[in-house]
Amino acid sequence: xxxxxLVQLKGEVLDPEARAxxxxxxxxxxxxxxxVTIAKRYVIxxxxxxxxxxxxxxxxxxxxxxxxxxxxxxxxxxxP
Amino acid sequence: MKKHSPANGTIRVGVVQFPGxxxxxxxxxxxxxxxxxxxxxxxxxxxxxxxxxxxxxxxxFSFGDYLRSGALxxxxxxxxxxxxxxxxGGAVLGICNGFQIxxxxxxxxxxxxxxxxxxxxxxxVHLKSASNSILSMPIAHGEGRYWIDENNLSExxxxxxxxxxxxxxxxxxxxxANPNGSxxxxxxxxxxxxxxxxxxxxxxxASDCLMGGSSDGLxxxxxxxxxx
Numbered sequence: 001x002x003x004x005x006l007v008q009l010k011g012e013v014l015d016p017e018a019r020a021x022x023x024x025x026x027x028x029x030x031x032x033x034x035x036v037t038i039a040k041r042y043v044i045x046x047x048x049x050x051x052x053x054x055x056x057x058x059x060x061x062x063x064x065x066x067x068x069x070x071x072x073x074x075x076x077x078x079x080p
Numbered sequence: 081m082k083k084h085s086p087a088n089g090t091i092r093v094g095v096v097q098f099p100g101x102x103x104x105x106x107x108x109x110x111x112x113x114x115x116x117x118x119x120x121x122x123x124x125x126x127x128x129x130x131x132x133x134x135x136x137x138x139x140x141f142s143f144g145d146y147l148r149s150g151a152l153x154x155x156x157x158x159x160x161x162x163x164x165x166x167x168x169g170g171a172v173l174g175i176c177n178g179f180q181i182x183x184x185x186x187x188x189x190x191x192x193x194x195x196x197x198x199x200x201x202x203x204x205v206h207l208k209s210a211s212n213s214i215l216s217m218p219i220a221h222g223e224g225r226y227w228i229d230e231n232n233l234s235e236x237x238x239x240x241x242x243x244x245x246x247x248x249x250x251x252x253x254x255x256x257a258n259p260n261g262s263x264x265x266x267x268x269x270x271x272x273x274x275x276x277x278x279x280x281x282x283x284x285x286a287s288d289c290l291m292g293g294s295s296d297g298l299x300x301x302x303x304x305x306x307x308x
Contacts, residue, residue: 009193012229013193013227014193014196014225014261015194016194016195016196016197016198016261017194017198020198063155064147064151064155065147067148067151067184067191069183069189069190069191069227069228070191070193070227
């Protein structure tokens with residue numbers, strides 16, 4: 001089973017890189033840009049049954065991929 | 081300079097070495113040179129700690145800062161016995177990457193994020209300690225912006241757990257004196273029992289006037305070892 005995990009900073013935490021991109025776009029004259037968010041994308045394949053793999057991807061994300069203090073995440077199943 | 085001696089018995093200090101640690105030798109050297117303690121390195125793959133009284137997690141780029149700074153080191157084998165040591169009231173000092181490892185492992189609250197100006201900052205800063213002393217020490221980091229939510233910040237403030245704040249020469253903790261955008265100018269925090277200290281500035285790099293800077297780092301280390 002293949003999963004996509006998107007990890008990003010919580011809304012209330014400043015992301016200076018995203019802010020710099022937004023400011024540059026605005027400075028370039030793209031006036032209708034309202035906000036920019038950057039997320040890190042992981043694609044992870046996991047064997048075993050569907051239930052097992054779902055449990056594993058949740059565990060991996062909670063334990064390693066995302067820091068619950070400053071980040072949020074979304075998990076999506078890509079295949080099969 | 082006279083060495084600091086323990087009041088009773090020999091104090092044993094362990095300095096953890098991860099792949100990518102690069103301040104481990106400096107930490108060993110400063111303890112050996114200025115304190116009358118035994119000091120030795122501890123390899124990150126050990127699953128048990130030797131007998132010791134205090135631990136230092138040094139600066140560097142453990143595991144290349146992959147995933148997040150300190151995140152992979154926080155799950156290394158040595159961290160289980162370190163957590164047990166800390167939970168028994170053991171004294172742990174995390175410097176720079178060591179501070180990042182302590183927050184990632186949950187031993188200290190908050191998180192350390194990319195500097196507000198997105199630059200790696202390497203310079204001497206002023207710090208105001210919990211006892212209102214003004215100290216001078218170098219910082220060298222790209223991800224040292226301390227972040228914590230408002231509720232937990234209030235708790236840190238109420239329980240006097242903010243060890244250091246960035247300030248100017250006069251001790252003013254304003255935004256101009258905040259090099260990396262840390263919440264409330266925070267440069268270091270204590271655990272609830274004050275035995276665990278995490279800080280972004282490098283006391284081991286400010287421990288000998290021969291190096292051309294201040295020796296205020298020795299005051300920080302002495303105070304930390306006094307808690308052992």
